[in-house]
Amino acid sequence: MKRKVVLILIALLFFVVHSEAQRKTGRPLPKVRKGAAAPLAQPVSDKTLADWNAIHRTYAARKYQPKDSWELVSYYDYSVTENENSLEELQNMKIQILGDSILYLNGKKIKVCRTDRDSFMYERDALYYPYLKDYFALRGINISKSVPVLLIQSSEDEIYSDMLEYIYTGKYLVLYHNNIAGIFKHVRKSGQGLPSLDAKLEYTQADMYKDVKKEMSSKRAREYNIRPYKGKLRICMGKSISQMDSSGGFYFVKLPNYKSFPIFVAYNCNEDDEFLIFTYKNGMIDDDNCISVLTFSSYNNIKEDFAIFTDGTIYVRTIEGKKTSIDVYRINDDGEFYQLNQS
Known part of the structure; x- marks a missing residue:
């Protein structure tokens, strides 16, 4: 009985922290199941697993010309009521920065x-500032004394600004739009390597289903010494740090390093069989740098599964009715995931 109560409290804590941080874009907040882990969905067949090698041969042979980009990774909505249209506009934002003198927003120079x-003006006037201050501090950027900004030289009022300036750390850019502070991160894609035809299949969703039921029971877990991680992991969610371990409804495995970054895969028992893929950097895993895969969903008929290859290429296959699509992800030199699109 005590264990059941502890599981409930940990799951609820994760939900509360996630709700307060509020800001993992493009993914709904987790539904908390009271009690022990839900039954596992049926794994895909061995015949289906063989398809991953064919998928890799197809996608690794394609031509890619990846370009660096600015990606919305987090946001703080300080309005009374959420504005989905404004958030969508931020999600679709096209950004280019040339030095410290030119900023392009959706093609507008x-x-x-x-x-x-001076941070005083933000502490006094900006409702979003406490969130940004803590968010950046957890990622090694101090804006508590002075705030680096791009000051707009034009007198024209720009809707994506607040006080006619943008917080800009070089790695991050903050845009303000209709009471939402959107945090964009510069993601390196060019020169980060491409899928290799020689890469080997390292781990799949079906492998993890087997390993959850019995430790290292999958062939690839034995081949690559992929073991369950039973320690505690620090996870950064928005502006907060919490601890994640298997007692909180998460089953972790640790994969071999890629570009010196350990890769963790978590089976989230608080979700509809959700799998989360993280890299480990700066002593933590970051919810803003995560690939989420839903085996099934209570909200629709979409089914997903994943495969990870030894060259740092990750495939997510999505099946919706009769339609199948493949998303290709890579890991850059900063340990960050990015999607690879065909040129």
Whole structure:
């Protein structure tokens, strides 16, 4: 009885922290199941597993010309009521920064000047500032004393700004739009390597189903020494740090390093059989740098599964009715995931 109560409390804590952080874009908040883990869905057949090698041969042979991009990784909505249209506009934002003098937003050229601001004005006037301050601090960026900004040189009012300036750390850019502070991260894609035809299949969703039931029972777990990780992991969610371990409804396995970054895969028992793929960097896993895979969903008929190859290529297959699509992800030199699109 005590164990059941502990599981409930940990799951609820994860939900509360996730709700307060509020900001993993493109993914709904987890539904908390009271009690022990839900039954596992049926794994895909061995015949289906053989398809991954064919998929890799197909996609590794394609031509890619990846370009760096700015990606919305988090946001803080300080409005009274959520504005989905404004969030969608931020999600579709096209950004390009040339030095410290030119900022392009959706093709519109804005002259800017990089400078520092006293944090007092943000502490006094900006409702989103406490969130940003903690968010950046957890990622090694201090904006508690002075705030680096791009100051707009034009007198024209720009809707994606607040006080006619943008917080800009070089790695991150903050845009303000209709009471939402959107945090964009510069993601390196060019020069980060491409899928290799020689890569081997390292781990799949079906492998993890087997290993959850019996430790290292899958062939690839034995081949690559993929073991369950039974320690505690620090996870950064928005502006908060919490601990994740198997007692909280998460089953972790640790894969071999890629580009010096350990890869963790978690089976989230608090979800509809959700799998989460993380890299480990800066002493933690970051919810803003995560690939989420839903084997099935209570909300629709979409089914997903994944495969990870030794060259750092990750495939997510999505089946919706008779339609099948493949998303291709890579890991860059910063340990960050990015989607690889055909040129």
